[in-house]
Amino acid sequence: MREVAPSTTFAFSLLASLVRHGVRDIVVAPGARSQALALAAEQLSRIGVSGSQSDSSVGEQVRLHVRIDERVAGFLALGLSVETRRPTVVITTSGTAVANLHPAILEAHHSGVPLLILTADRPEELRGIASNQTTHQPDIFGRASRWSIDEPAPMPESNVAERGIALAAQASSIATDAHAPGPVHLNLAFREPLSSTPTAEQLAALLAAVVSGDVVEHDTAPASSATTEIPRGPRTIVIAGTGAGPEAEELAHQGGWPLLAEIASGARFGRNLIIGYRELLAQPELADAIQRVIVFGHPTLSREIPALIGDAERGIETIAIRGTRSEVYNPGHNVARVLDSVTVAETVPGQDTDREWLGAWLTASRALVAEHEAETLAEHPETKSPDITTSRSETPASQRIFVKAELAAVRATVTRDMLVDAVWRASWPHDRLVLGASRLIRVADRWLPGKKIPVHANRGLAGIDGTIATAIGIAIASAPALTRVLLGDLATLHDVGSMLFGRGEERPRVQVIVGNDGGGSIFDMLEVAQSAAEESIERVLFTPHEVNFEGLAEAYGWRYVRVSNAGELERALTGAGAGPELVEVILAR
Numbered sequence: 204m205r206e207v208a209p210s211t212t213f214a215f216s217l218l219a220s221l222v223r224h225g226v227r228d229i230v231v232a233p234g235a236r237s238q239a240l241a242l243a244a245e246q247l248s249r250i251g252v253s254g255s256q257s258d259s260s261v262g263e264q265v266r267l268h269v270r271i272d273e274r275v276a277g278f279l280a281l282g283l284s285v286e287t288r289r290p291t292v293v294i295t296t297s298g299t300a301v302a303n304l305h306p307a308i309l310e311a312h313h314s315g316v317p318l319l320i321l322t323a324d325r326p327e328e329l330r331g332i333a334s335n336q337t338t339h340q341p342d343i344f345g346r347a348s349r350w351s352i353d354e355p356a357p358m359p360e361s362n363v364a365e366r367g368i369a370l371a372a373q374a375s376s377i378a379t380d381a382h383a384p385g386p387v388h389l390n391l392a393f394r395e396p397l398s399s400t401p402t403a404e405q406l407a408a409l410l411a412a413v414v415s416g417d418v419v420e421h422d423t424a425p426a427s428s429a430t431t432e433i434p435r436g437p438r439t440i441v442i443a444g445t446g447a448g449p450e451a452e453e454l455a456h457q458g459g460w461p462l463l464a465e466i467a468s469g470a471r472f473g474r475n476l477i478i479g480y481r482e483l484l485a486q487p488e489l490a491d492a493i494q495r496v497i498v499f500g501h502p503t504l505s506r507e508i509p510a511l512i513g514d515a516e517r518g519i520e521t522i523a524i525r526g527t528r529s530e531v532y533n534p535g536h537n538v539a540r541v542l543d544s545v546t547v548a549e550t551v552p553g554q555d556t557d558r559e560w561l562g563a564w565l566t567a568s569r570a571l572v573a574e575h576e577a578e579t580l581a582e583h584p585e586t587k588s589p590d591i592t593t594s595r596s597e598t599p600a601s602q603r604i605f606v607k608a609e610l611a612a613v614r615a616t617v618t619r620d621m622l623v624d625a626v627w628r629a630s631w632p633h634d635r636l637v638l639g640a641s642r643l644i645r646v647a648d649r650w651l652p653g654k655k656i657p658v659h660a661n662r663g664l665a666g667i668d669g670t671i672a673t674a675i676g677i678a679i680a681s682a683p684a685l686t687r688v689l690l691g692d693l694a695t696l697h698d699v700g701s702m703l704f705g706r707g708e709e710r711p712r713v714q715v716i717v718g719n720d721g722g723g724s725i726f727d728m729l730e731v732a733q734s735a736a737e738e739s740i741e742r743v744l745f746t747p748h749e750v751n752f753e754g755l756a757e758a759y760g761w762r763y764v765r766v767s768n769a770g771e772l773e774r775a776l777t778g779a780g781a782g783p784e785l786v787e788v789i790l791a792r
Contacts, residue, residue, distance in 0.1 A: 204615075205399070206359075206399075206616070207399055207401045207405050207409070207557075208396045208397075208398060208399035209237070209356075209359050209361070209363050209394075210357060210394070210397055210398055210399075211239050211242070211243065211362045211395065211398050211399045211400075211401060211775060211777055212238040212357065212367075212409060213239070213357040213363045213366065214239040214240045214242070214243040214366055214367075214398075214788070215246075215367075215401075215409045215410070215413070215644055216222070216363065216364040216365075216366075216367030216368055216371075216373050216409065216412070216413055217239065217240075217321075217368075217370060217389075218243050218292070218371075219243075219247060219252045219410055219413040219537070220367060220368045220370075220371030220389065220413050221267075221290075221292060221319060221371045221375060222247065222251075222252040222265055223252060223413065223414070223482075224371060224372060224375035224376075225262075225289050225290065225375060225379070226264045226265070226289065226290055226292055226319065226375070227265060227266060227282070227287060227289055227293070228265070228268065228281070228283045228287065228289075228291045228292070228679075228680070229244045229248070229266070229267050229268070229278045229291070229292040229293075229294065230268045230269075230276045230277075230279055230291060230292065230293045230294070230368070231244055231245075231246075231267065231269050231270075231276070231294045231297070232269075232270055232271065232272070232273045232276045232279025232293075232295045232296070232300060233271065234259065234296020234297070234300055234323065235267070235294060235296060235325035235397065235775070236296045236297045236324070236325070236336070236393060236397065236598050236777045237295060237321075237322075237323035237393075238299075238398045239393060239397060239398040240294045240321055240323065240391070241294055242266055242293075242398055243398075244294060244435070245267060246263045246398070246457055247265045247267075247408070248264070248266065248267035248493075250406075251264045251265065252410060252413070252414075253267070253611040260652050260666060265492030266679070267660075268283075268679070268705060268708060269706075269708070270703070270705065271363065271476075271700070271703065272700045272701075273295050273300045273303035273304050273374070273740060274303045274304070274306060274307065274464050274669065274700075275669075275672045275674075275700050275701045275703075276293055276295070276697070277293055277303070277304040277306065277307025277318075277585075277672075278306070278310075278638070278661075278669030278670075278672035278673045278676070278701070279672045279673070279675060279676045279701070280292070280293045280307065280318055280676065281296045281307050281310060281311055281316055281318065281501050281661075281669065281672075281676060282659075282672065282673035282674060282675060282677040282678075282680070283676040283677075283679065283680050284311070284317055284318060284675020284676075284679045285316055285580045285659055285673070285676070285677060285781065286635070286676065286680035286681050287368055287680045289317070290317035290318060290378045290379055291317075291318055291319065291373060291399075291537075291676075292319045292321060292398070293319070293321065294321045294322075294323075295318050295320075295321075295322050295323065296322075296323050296324060296336075297322065297323050297324050297336050297338075297340065298336040298337065298338055298339075300322075300733060301322045301338075301343055302343070304322075305343075305344060305347075306321060306666060306668050306669060308344050308347050308348065308386045309347050309663070309664055310386050310398075310661050310663045310666065310669065311347075311385060311386045311663070312344075312346075312347040312348070312349075312386055312531055313501075313664050314445075314446065314501075314531055314661070314662070314663035315383065315384050315385055315446070315526070315527035315528045315529065316384065316385065316386075317378040317384040317385060317386070317387075318376065318377050318378065318385070318387070318443065319378055319385055319386075319387055319389070319492070320344075320348070320387065320388045320389065320743075321389050321391060321443045322340055322388065322389070322390050322429065323391055323392075323393055323626070324337075324341075324353075324389065324390050324391060324393070325337045325394070326355070326356040326392045326394045327355065327356075327378065328390070335483075336558055340353075340390045341353035341390050341527070343388075343390075343462060343544065343591060344386065344387075344388055347385075347386060347468070348385070348386050348387060348388040349377050349378065349380070349383065349384075349385045349386060349387050350374070350377045350378075350387045350388070351387075351389075351390070352370075352388075352389055352390065353390045353392075353602060354370065354389060354391045354392060355392055356392040356393055356394040356648045357393075357410060358435070364409065364412045365720075367413075368412075368413060370389065370428060371583060372675075374387045374389055375387075381527075382447050382527070383527060384527055385529060393576055393593050393763055395663070396597075402436070402722035411586045411592075414470060414585040414706045415659055417696075421450075424582045427485075429542075429543050429544070430543065430544045430545065430546055431542045431543075431544070431545050431546075431705075432470050432545070432546050432547070432548050432708055433497075433522070433545050433546070433547060433548065434548050435458060435459075435547060435548060435557070436569035437494035437495040437520065438461060438492055438493060438495065438560050439458060439460045439493075439494065439495040439496070439497060439498075440461045440462075440463055440493055440495075440496055440497075440564075441454055441455040441458070441460050441461070441462050441463065441475075441499070441641075442463045442464075442467050442496060442497070442498045442499070442502055442508060443462065443463065443464035443468035443469075443470035443471070443496050443499045443500055443502075444468055444487045444498065444499065444501040444502030444503060444508075444532065444664075445465060445466075445467045445500050445501045445502075445503060445660060445662035446465035446466060446467075446468070446469065446500040446501055446526060446527075446528065446661075447468040447469055447470045447499035447500030447501070447526075448468075448470060448499070449469060449470055449675075450499060450524075450544070451464065451468065451469075451471040451499035451500070452464070452470040452472060452475070452476075453469035454473045454497065454499075454545060454546075454547065455473065456473055456475055457546070457547045458547040458560050459475070459557060459558065459560075460475065460557075460560070460561060461475060461477045461560070461561055461564035461565070461778075462475040462476050462477060463477050463480040463484075463654075464476060464749065465500075465502060465648055465748050466504070466644065466647045466648040466651060466658060466660075467638060467644075467659060467660035467662060468499070468500055468658075469500075469657075469658065470499065470500075471651075471654065471658075472653040472654060472655040473651050473653060473675070475561060475565075476652075476653040476717050477546075477564050478568050478571070478572050478650060478651075478768070479571040479572060479575070479649065479650065479652075480505070480507075480568075481505045481567060481649065482488075482505050482571055483564065483567055483571065484505075484507040484508070484511060485507065486567065487490065489564060490511065491517075491569060492560075493511070493517075493519055494518075494519060494520065495520045495521075495522070496511070496512055496519055496520070496522070497521075497545065497550035498512070498520045498521065498523045498524065498532055498538075499520070499523045499524045499526070500524075500526060500528075500530065500532075501528060501532055501662060501663070501742050502663075503662045503665050504644065504645055504734070505648075507533075508534075509534035510534075512534045512535065512537055512538070513534035513535025513537050513694065514537075515535060515537050520539050520540075521538045521539055521540075522538070522539065522540045522542060522545065522546065523538045523540070523541045523542070524539055524541075524542060524543070524544065525541055525542065528663075532636065533621060538725045539595075544690055548630070548776065561646065570583035570720065572650070572761075575650060579618075579620060581614065583616075583618060585614070585615045585616075586615045586621065586769065595747065601729045602671070612771055612790075613768065613770035614768050614769070614770065615768060615769040616767075616768060616769075616791070617767070617768060617772055617788055617789065617790060618768060618790070618791075619642065619643060619646045619767060620646060620650065621649040621769060621772070622643065622651070622716075622718055622772065622788055622790070623643055623646050623648075623650075623651060623689065624651065625773065625776055626687060626689050626716060626776065627647065627652075627654065629649050629687075629777065630656050631656070631685060631702065632656050632657075632702040634656065634657070634662065634684055634685045634686070635657050635659070635674075635677050635678065635684055635685070635686040635687070636656060636657065636658045636659070636675065636686075636687050636689070637658075637659050637660065637670065637674040637677060637686060637687070637688045638658065638659070638688075638689050638690070639660070639667060639668060639669065639688065639689065639694040639695075639761050640660070640661065640662075640690075640694060641663050641665045641690050641691030641693070641694050641718065642691060642718075642724055642725040643689055643691060643718050643727065644660060644689075645692065645725075658785060659673070659674075659677060659782070661673055667690075667691075667693060667694040667697050667698075668694075668697050669698055669700065669701070670690050670694050670697075670702060671688060671690075671695065671698040671699075671701040671715060672701035674686055674688040674713060674715070675701060675711065675713055675783075677713035678712060678713040679711050682709065682711050682712065683712060684776065685710070685712045685713075685714065685715075685779055686711065686712065686713045686714070687714045687716060687779075688714065688715045688716060689716045689718070690715070690716070690717065690718070691717070691718050691720070691725070692717055692718065692719040692721070692722070692724070692744065692748070692750070692752075693722065693723045693748075693790075695715065695717045696748065696750060697753075699755060699759075702715075702723045702755075702759035702761060702783070702785075703759055704741040704760075704783075710782045710783055711780060711782075712779065712780075712783075713781065713783050713784070714776075714779045714783075714784045714785065714786060715783070715784070715785050716775075716786045716788060717752060717785065717786065717787050718787065718788050719752065719788065719789055719790060720790040720791065720792045721747050721748065721792060722746050722747040722748060722792070723744060723745050723746055723747040724745065724792050726740060726744040727745070727792070731744065751787060752765075752787040752789050753787070755785070756785040760783075761782075761784060761785045762779075762780055762782065762783070762784040762785070763784075763785050763787070764784065764785070764786045764787070765785075765786075765789070766785050766786060766787065766788040766789065767789045768783040772788065
């Protein structure tokens with residue numbers, strides 16, 4: 204019987220052990236040097252791994268996802284891990300393939316998302332001699348990886364299976380560390396033969412060795428976190444950035460404090476939620492009275508919040524909740540304390556929540572929202588809902604007035620406010636909503652009301668890359684739920700390769716909603732628009748395009764819907780199908 208190549212033995216041992224440690228998704232990008240890993244992943248996806256730590260009597264099924272582009276593969280893995288809260292394995296070959304993972308790894312690093320990056324490499328004797336497709340891969344991701352190891356090529360005489368088992372245990376433990384989850388990079392050298400095909404008996408023996416192997420155990424107990432009790436006294440606001448979670452809303456409710464929650468915070472709901480917080484932070488009667496700020500997550504959608512916290516002259520005490528991100532949010536290095544978690548001291552006789560403080564914020568917020576709605580209606584009167592009483596009138600003139608108003612509302616041009624509001628209203632608690640780093644997320648953050656639904660945005664570095672791939676990962680992992688993606692045209696074009704699925708793979712319910720205004724209109728809102736020449740902005744910032752999105756959808760096998768008015772938008776959102784769909788919404792610049 205032909206012996207199994209060391210590369211194949213190592214690949215099966217490593218991947219099967221990672222599955223035993225909780226991995227359920229493997230993303231593969233093609234390549235010759237990584238073939239042992241890719242082939243092992245494909246076989247494991249068909250046969251599973253018996254002897255799972257969660258239940259030794261079952262065979263765990265592994266989902267395999269194949270992508271041509273490594274950048275797409277990295278962001279797909281990110282989305283899978285965001286939804287499953289498990290580390291996802293990414294496999295690539297050597298050279299530029301590794302570098303293409305960097306954007307997704309940076310996002311995972313700054314957002315605290317566990318990934319297991321397996322990159323194939325040349326053995327020591329082929330390095331530094333200008334060998335084809337070879338560069339310096341060890342520690343290529345620098346501080347963005349929680350742990351990086353340059354693993355020598357497995358040799359026939361070495362304990363190959365045992366090494367794969369031990370490496371899997373250590374890598375999965377570090378990637379899922381409760382205090383600081385994130386990417387782990389295993390740079391794996393392979394010598395020829397780069398793979399072999401084990402017989403059924405050999406494969407069974409390999410998996411049996413993994414199941415019965417002495418796994419290197421690491422402390423995987425939940426991280427203990429100290430809870431600090433804080434007094435009610437100072438006039439406090441609770442700020443929730445991306446990834447804050449419901450704990451921020453719970454604390455605001457417990458303390459009776461205003462809650463300033465970004466759209467992707469996971470805390471944008473509850474009775475204490477303040478809408479229009481940017482404008483309110485510019486009102487001295489409110490902002491100047493703030494004495495304490497408690498920050499959850501990573502606020503990125505306004506300039507007012509970092510300006511408030513970073514201004515040492517205000518004398519505001521700022522408390523940051525640590526979370527699982529790699530860095531603590533600390534504008535101007537002005538955060539006084541960093542805590543694991545907080546709770547509010549119980550009230551004592553004569554002391555109650557500061558109802559006037561909360562009331563002032565809520566009253567100002569409601570007035571601001573009403574003013575915004577009035578301004579919007581004045582600017583777009585055709586969007587006003589028709590008077591339902593006129594539809595019941597027996598007077599033909601009144602009925603004509605109703606029909607005319609109804610037609611005007613249906614035919615109304617879609618605005619950004621209308622778009623984000625319609626998507627928000629159409630999304631249910633069991634759906635998923637992903638927001639791209641476009642102008643639309645700021646519109647949504649500014650005026651949308653509270654609603655407890657799962658919202659994700661890649662705000663670790665707030666790049667426009669990888670939005671569709673991340674959303675598809677979330678959609679696959681949350682099936683059969685519907686995942687909606689709302690983003691701009693440039694963010695869509697930046698990640699269009701993500702629309703390509705592997706043959707025979709699941710095509711989830713994902714609706715990519717593209718607000719197409721012909722370019723990057725977000726730059727029209729920045730200071731540069733007041734200082735640079737219009738033609739310069741047009742060429743290098745707005746970056747106009749004439750892409751045919753219908754043709755794009757057809758090329759990738761997606762259903763396409765074009766929206767140019769309010770009625771078409773409503774039909775598109777309520778008519779989401781069972782597979783991937785691209786909805787192009789025409790917007791004015």
